Amino acid sequence: xxxxxxxxxxxxxxxxxxxxxxxxxxxxxxxxxxxxxxxxxxxxxxxxxxxxxxxxxxxxxxxxxxxxxxxxxxxxxxxxxxxxxxxxxxxxxxxxxxxxxxxxxxxxxxxxxx
Amino acid sequence: xxxxxxxxxxxxxxxxxxxxxxxxxxxxxxxxxxxxxxxxxxxxxxxxxxxxxxxxxxxxxxxxxxxxxxxxxxxxxxxxxxxxxxxxxxxxxxxxxxxxxxxxxxxxxxxxx
Numbered sequence: 127x128x129x130x131x132x133x134x135x136x137x138x139x140x141x142x143x144x145x146x147x148x149x150x151x152x153x154x155x156x157x158x159x160x161x162x163x164x165x166x167x168x169x170x171x172x173x174x175x176x177x178x179x180x181x182x183x184x185x186x187x188x189x190x191x192x193x194x195x196x197x198x199x200x201x202x203x204x205x206x207x208x209x210x211x212x213x214x215x216x217x218x219x220x221x222x223x224x225x226x227x228x229x230x231x232x233x234x235x236x237x238x239x240x
Numbered sequence: 241x242x243x244x245x246x247x248x249x250x251x252x253x254x255x256x257x258x259x260x261x262x263x264x265x266x267x268x269x270x271x272x273x274x275x276x277x278x279x280x281x282x283x284x285x286x287x288x289x290x291x292x293x294x295x296x297x298x299x300x301x302x303x304x305x306x307x308x309x310x311x312x313x314x315x316x317x318x319x320x321x322x323x324x325x326x327x328x329x330x331x332x333x334x335x336x337x338x339x340x341x342x343x344x345x346x347x348x349x350x351x352x353x
Contacts, residue, residue, distance in 0.1 A: 135280070158339055169244075169330060169344035170283075177339040216282060225271050225290045226334040228342060232282040 128153050130219050132231035139207050140239050147202040147234050149217035159200040160218040160228065161191055170216065176200065187211070212238045242267045244345035246331050251350045253325075261316045261348045263331035269343075270336035272314035276300060277328040277347075286329075289314055290336050318350060325352045 129152045139145050151157060158177050162170040174185025181193040191202045200217060214235045220228040244265045253259045265272065271290050275283040285298030289308040303322025308314055314333075318325045328349050332342040 160341055162344075167328075167347070167349070169246075169346045170332075171344070172341050175341050225288070225336050226340045226342065227273070227285065227288060230283040232280060 128219060128222055128229050130217050130229055130231035132215075132217055132234050134234045135232070136235045136237065138237040138239060141209050142206050145202075145204045145207045145211070145236070147215050147217075147236070149200045149202065149231060151198055151200065151217070151219040153198075153219050156195075157219045158221060158226075159191075159193060160220075161185065161189070161200075161202045162216045162218065163187075164214045164216065164233075166213075173202070173215075207236075207238055209238045209240060212236055244331060244333055244343055246329075246345035246348050248348060249346065251348055253350070253352050255352055256320045257352075258317055258319050259325075259350065259352075261318065261329055261331075261350070263314045263316065263345060264312055265314075265331075265333045265343075265345075266312060267333055267343060268311075269333035270311065271334045272308070273332040273334075273342065274298075274304075274306065274314070274316045275330040275332065277330055283330065286316065318352075325350060 131150045160175045161173040164170045173189050176193045214233045216233045217231040218228040247262045273288045274286040284300050287306040289295035305317045330347045331345040334340045334342045
């Protein structure tokens with residue numbers, strides 16, 4: 127069955143430090159992969175997506191992610207974290223069965239310390 | 241501006257009452273989805289609809305019902321049969337075919353006491 131694992135429930139980084147959030151997936155074919163961000167009490171905003179082609183994808187707010195098929199991973203990175211990046215981040219994989227259903231990971235809560 | 245609206249933002253109900261959450265989109269998307277979010281559990285799919293007048297159960301459909309009479313609207317009813325209805329509910333939409341991300345509404349927090 128398709129699944130997404132985000133091994134880190136919480137991560138704390140200092141402002142200005144680099145960030146890597148891990149995402150591992152289980153999927154039988156070439157997946158579509160997504161990273162979303164959620165501020166408390168808000169909906170999810172798409173950071174970036176991978177459908178095909180270049181395995182290093184750039185997103186909004188200075189984020190990037192690299193698709194590594196051999197490791198079934200799609201880790202999210204940012205070279206320098208800002209206090210406003212504190213939020214919860216979700217990795218998702220699809221499409222599931224018909225249409226564009228997704229399976230989401232449990233999320234990683236990012237805390238930024240000054 | 242195109243987007244998804246959910247109303248209300250906060251909803252309070254007494255146990256035993258049915259309650260309907262609204263979701264409207266003007267993105268011209270065929271597919272719409274309802275998720276439930278609980279702390280530490282990510283997003284779990286309740287129902288989804290690929291086209292008007294058709295919908296399918298997701299992973300946790302028990303105690304919920306939906307309708308899809310219009311392309312733009314996909315209301316979710318939380319029935320009294322849902323044993324633990326207090327949660328944050330998110331609506332999303334996407335294109336039905338092809339590579340497409342899901343777009344999310346701002347969510348409705350339902351509290352049942």
